[in-house]
Every structure is written in C-alpha cells, then in structure tokens.
Amino acid sequence: MILGSVCTRACRFCNVATGRPDLLDPHEPEKVAQAVEKLGLKHVVVTSVDRDDLPDGGAEHFAQCIEQIRKRSPHSTVEVLTPDFLKKDGAIRTVVKAKPDVYNHNVETVPSLYQQMRPGARYFHSLNLLNKVKELDPEIFTKSGMMVGLGEIKEEVLQVMDDLRAAKVDFLTIGQYLQPTAKHAEVKRYVTPEEFDYYARIAKVKGFLMVSATPLTRSSYHADEDFLKMKVAYQESLYVKKASN
Structure with a gap:
C-alpha cells in the first residue's frame, strides 16, 4: 500500500485510519520496486489509501511505482x-x-448503500473510471x-454485474x-x-472473463493465479470469436 497509511475518506466498512494524511515519500516508488525485486515477486498488487488532498489524487505516484517496477523486474506483472x-x-x-x-477499482457495494457505506464516493463515477480505462487502453x-452481506438484495x-459488464470489466x-x-457497519x-x-x-454467463465469488474472496485474492487464468480465458474468447467469423 502506497501514499501513506492515513485516508481522507471514512467508509463504514474500512479499518484504515482517517485523518490528516502523511507526507508523500518521493523515494517510495523506488523502494517498492526494490522490494519487488528482492522478494522475486511474479505478480504485484499496488494499492493505496484515498488522497483527496493531492491535486492528482496520487496518480503520478502510482505511475512512478509501475515504471520503477518495470525497470527492476521487467518480467513481473503489475496490478493496481x-x-x-x-x-x-x-x-x-x-x-x-x-x-x-x-x-482494479472496486465498486464495493450496490448503489443504494453508497450514501451509508461510501459517503465520499459516487457509484457511477466508479463505473465511468473503469470504462475510461478500457477507452484509453x-x-x-x-x-x-x-x-455482500451489507443489506443488499440479490x-x-x-x-451491479450488468453495470460492470457495460463498462467492459473483465474480472x-x-x-x-x-x-x-x-x-464499523x-x-x-x-x-x-x-x-x-x-x-x-x-x-x-454475463461475460466476465474471470470470476472469484466465495465468502473469503478479497480484491487481491489469488491475484497472481487468477491473472494467468484470465489471460487464458481471454485467448480462448479470441479463438471463439475468430472461429465464429
């Protein structure tokens, strides 16, 4: 987790501290890359707290982490x-x-619970973010x-599945x-x-390339293994499309 340990949001399900954020460490991207190299990680997940106090929300810091990891561990795959x-x-x-x-960007819950659970977030903004990623690359x-288990109904x-597929989400x-x-809630x-x-x-059935749905599933649950499975599923989908044409 980068960008410090203090979040500017106060989501009712999250146990990360809320308050005045830490100062950015300008050497953090290099330190993260050094750790990835030293540990010999094949797949790394880089996440962060919310930093509404920063002009770019910490986006440049994410980019620098990716770039530094690529330099030191060119064969490692990177998930943000x-x-x-x-x-x-x-x-x-x-x-x-x-x-x-x-x-990766989590919608976390159904839109009817956003005001209660994620008061600083907007459901359709999160959908637009995911769709924008696909538009750009x-x-x-x-x-x-x-x-699930927060009070939503089936x-x-x-x-939410339909909304995410409309935003071209793969996993x-x-x-x-x-x-x-x-x-907490x-x-x-x-x-x-x-x-x-x-x-x-x-x-x-709705078209996700990869799905993990279990009581213990979390955002980075078996991220390395599931990334490889998703790549295989993607290649298979291309083959099916080619064969159907």
Missing part, C-alpha cells in the same frame, strides 16, 4: 488497485499511460469487486463483508456458499 480519483482530472490517464497489466485488463447484485470479485470493529447477513456459487455462475 486505485482510489476513484474523484474530481481529479487526468488522473486515470496518468495511471493508464504507465500501462499496468491489470487496473483496451489491452489493459480491468477488475472490480464488491462485498437483484441489486445482478444489476469480478465478490466476497463476504466482515465487520472489522464494533464501530454491522454484518446484516452471512451469504451462503450456495449463493456465492450462484453469483459465480451468473457472472460467467
């Missing part, structure tokens, strides 16, 4: 999980230009995830929300494994 860059013109373009292998795989989850993750502390319901299997089947 970015904030929504709300009201940060040009931020998405900055990250996309650095060409991560996967661009169709070769980048896009990914998004959501939690039909809302299915609508969907769905996991059970777990309350981090007594101060309560778990309204524990979704059964059978329901997760149902969501996974429906998501595949």
Whole structure:
C-alpha cells in the first residue's frame, strides 16, 4: 500500500485510519520496486489509501511505482488497485499511460448503500473510471469487486454485474463483508456458499472473463493465479470469436 497509511475518506466498512494524511515519500516508488525485486515477486498488487488532498489524487505516484517496477523486474506483472480519483482530472490517464497489466477499482457495494457505506464516493463515477480505462487502453485488463452481506438484495447484485459488464470489466470479485470493529457497519447477513456459487455462475454467463465469488474472496485474492487464468480465458474468447467469423 502506497501514499501513506492515513485516508481522507471514512467508509463504514474500512479499518484504515482517517485523518490528516502523511507526507508523500518521493523515494517510495523506488523502494517498492526494490522490494519487488528482492522478494522475486511474479505478480504485484499496488494499492493505496484515498488522497483527496493531492491535486492528482496520487496518480503520478502510482505511475512512478509501475515504471520503477518495470525497470527492476521487467518480467513481473503489475496490478493496481486505485482510489476513484474523484474530481481529479487526468488522473486515470496518468495511471493508464504507465500501462499496468491489470487496473482494479472496486465498486464495493450496490448503489443504494453508497450514501451509508461510501459517503465520499459516487457509484457511477466508479463505473465511468473503469470504462475510461478500457477507452484509453483496451489491452489493459480491468477488475472490480464488491462485498455482500451489507443489506443488499440479490437483484441489486445482478444489476451491479450488468453495470460492470457495460463498462467492459473483465474480472469480478465478490466476497463476504466482515465487520472489522464494533464501530464499523454491522454484518446484516452471512451469504451462503450456495449463493456465492450462484453469483459465480451468473457472472460467467454475463461475460466476465474471470470470476472469484466465495465468502473469503478479497480484491487481491489469488491475484497472481487468477491473472494467468484470465489471460487464458481471454485467448480462448479470441479463438471463439475468430472461429465464429
């Protein structure tokens, strides 16, 4: 996680500290790249807190991390999980230009719960971000995830799937929300494994290249393995399209 440990948002499901953010470390991108090289990582996920205080939301910092990792570990694949860059013109373009292998941005929950769970975010802005990534660079795989058990209903989850597919999202993750502390939003319901299997089947039918839907699924759950599976699924989809023509 880059850009410090203090977030400018206060989402009711997240246990990251909210307050005055840390000063940016100008050497952080190089330090991240050194760590990736030293650990010999084949796939790395770079994420961050929200930094509404920065003019670009931290986009340039993300880009520098990608660039430094490429220099030191050219065979490593890079996945970014970015904030929504709300009201940060040009931020998405900055990250996309650095060409991560996967661009992840989570919608987190259904739109009816945004005001309660993500008061600083906007559902359709997140959809537009994901769609913009594909517009700028169709070769980048896009990914998004959501939690269930916060009070949503099945039909809302299915609508989110449709919205994400309309934004050309390739990879969907769905996991059970777990309350981090007594101060956070309560778990309204524990979704059964059978329901997760149902969501996974429906998501595949709707056209996602890759789906991970289990109680323990998280944004970076088996990210390295699933990235390879997604690449295979993409090649298979191209073959099917070619054969049908």
